[in-house]
Amino acid sequence: xxxxxxxxxxxxxxxxxxxxxxxxxxxxxxxxxxxxxxxxxxxxxxxxxxxxxxxxxxxxxxxxxxxxxxxxxxxxxxxxxxxxxxxxxxxxxxxxxxxxxxxxxxxxxxxxxxxxxxxxxxxxxxxxxxxxxxxxxxxxxxxxxxxxxxx
Amino acid sequence: xxxxxxxxxxxxxxxxxxxxxxxxxxxxxxxxxxxxxxxxxxxxxxxxxxxxxxxxxxxxxxxxxxxxxxxxxxxxxxxxxxxxxxxxxxxxxxxxxxxxxxxxxxxxxxxxxxxxxxxxxxxxxxxxxxxxxxxxxxxxxxxxxxxxxxxxxxxxxxxxxxxxxxxxxxxxxxxxxxxxxxxxxxxxxxxxxxxxxxxxxxxxxxxxxxxxxxxxxxxxxxxxxxxxxxxxxxxxxxxxxxxxxxxxxxxxxxxxxxxxxxxxxxxxxxxxxxxx
Numbered sequence: 339x340x341x342x343x344x345x346x347x348x349x350x351x352x353x354x355x356x357x358x359x360x361x362x363x364x365x366x367x368x369x370x371x372x373x374x375x376x377x378x379x380x381x382x383x384x385x386x387x388x389x390x391x392x393x394x395x396x397x398x399x400x401x402x403x404x405x406x407x408x409x410x411x412x413x414x415x416x417x418x419x420x421x422x423x424x425x426x427x428x429x430x431x432x433x434x435x436x437x438x439x440x441x442x443x444x445x446x447x448x449x450x451x452x453x454x455x456x457x458x459x460x461x462x463x464x465x466x467x468x469x470x471x472x473x474x475x476x477x478x479x480x481x482x483x484x485x486x487x488x489x
Numbered sequence: 490x491x492x493x494x495x496x497x498x499x500x501x502x503x504x505x506x507x508x509x510x511x512x513x514x515x516x517x518x519x520x521x522x523x524x525x526x527x528x529x530x531x532x533x534x535x536x537x538x539x540x541x542x543x544x545x546x547x548x549x550x551x552x553x554x555x556x557x558x559x560x561x562x563x564x565x566x567x568x569x570x571x572x573x574x575x576x577x578x579x580x581x582x583x584x585x586x587x588x589x590x591x592x593x594x595x596x597x598x599x600x601x602x603x604x605x606x607x608x609x610x611x612x613x614x615x616x617x618x619x620x621x622x623x624x625x626x627x628x629x630x631x632x633x634x635x636x637x638x639x640x641x642x643x644x645x646x647x648x649x650x651x652x653x654x655x656x657x658x659x660x661x662x663x664x665x666x667x668x669x670x671x672x673x674x675x676x677x678x679x680x681x682x683x684x685x686x687x688x689x690x691x692x693x694x695x696x697x698x699x700x701x702x703x704x705x706x707x708x709x710x711x712x713x714x715x716x717x718x719x720x721x722x723x724x725x726x727x728x729x730x731x732x733x734x735x736x737x738x739x740x741x742x743x744x745x746x747x748x749x750x751x752x753x754x755x756x757x758x759x760x761x762x763x764x765x
Binding site: 366 | 497499514517518564
């Protein structure tokens with residue numbers, strides 16, 4: 339089991355001022371070295387594979403402002419759990435099926451009154467071996483070198 | 490006005506590559522009025538340039554303070570102080586192959602011989618699955634799983650620490666940075682802040698000195714040592730004229746319309762109130 343972290347920074351003040359998450363979400367993940375793209379934007383595409391456990395962490399640009407994830411709409415090949423106890427409150431999902439490129443939606447609670455805002459289609463999940471993957475090799479292409487430099 | 494600058498670092502990759510170049514992002518509220526900078530060879534990186542807008546009086550002098558607050562984090566660090574600590578043991582299995590190459594050459598990772606001697610056992614398990622002996626002090630993640638040496642090799646779950654701020658922006662008196670302590674649990678009490686002299690427009694370099702933690706093994710016990718990286722960033726300082734927020738025009742008294750005060754109501758009575 340390998341862990342993948344998706345870290346989402348939300349500009350809560352911007353979102354409350356304009357009533358939407360547009361231009362207020364900046365996401366990163368820990369798979370950039372395997373081809374994840376869109377880091378720093380609201381259209382992050384994360385490279386995942388079967389067996390991965392994905393955890394989402396969200397925080398505000400302003401440390402006094404509140405933001406949390408309320409709902410997640412994830413594809414069916416993920417086993418999703420909302421971990422909540424006295425010390426933790428976060429979402430995580432395990433890849434149990436074949437990875438098919440998909441976008442997923444998230445609903446946030448923004449600000450002290452927990453205003454609901456939805457980010458859709460938002461982020462996505464892609465299988466390993468995507469063209470952005472440095473280790474990408476296409477067995478159908480005979481000229482690909484062993485190190486996968488040609489892509 | 491205060492601006493928050495979030496500096497996001499891919500800490501694991503920084504440790505492996507020995508440099509933060511290409512592994513740093515600047516996250517801040519979008520300023521639509523700030524013009525986009527073009528990438529110039531040898532010039533500041535627009536992606537690491539923060540547009541810092543202040544206000545000035547008609548004579549060009551600074552009208553109000555601008556304060557910057559830096560919040561440094563890594564992609565995999567645990568958000569501090571919030572009820573969402575996650576099991577941020579990052580996936581490093583694919584890095585195992587790269588690490589093995591680097592370890593065999595023993596040139597890209599300095600001072601890693603002690604780690605190799607203590608943990609790398611090619612006859613048994615791949616580096617990625619190597620675990621430290623279950624001695625007292627074995628570090629564990631939020632779920633109680635032992636943190637493997639490989640995961641610890643990049644210290645990726647620890648928060649990078651901003652240790653100093655230097656550079657031409659400081660030398661030229663554009664920013665006056667200092668480290669402040671506060672009872673704010675979200676930042677564990679320490680953060681860097683700076684006031685900006687927005688009467689000095691232009692692009693000024695700000696060098697962030699960040700400590701990223703790397704594991705070391707001493708007598709079978711895993712500890713973490715900070716490795717300092719210098720991250721060049723830039724401030725694009727500009728100032729706009731100070732205007733009256735109500736009228737949008739120049740400063741001065743508010744142009745309120747004058748009204749005669751309303752006449753006292755003659756027939757109204759006040760319950761329970763004694764009149765002299």
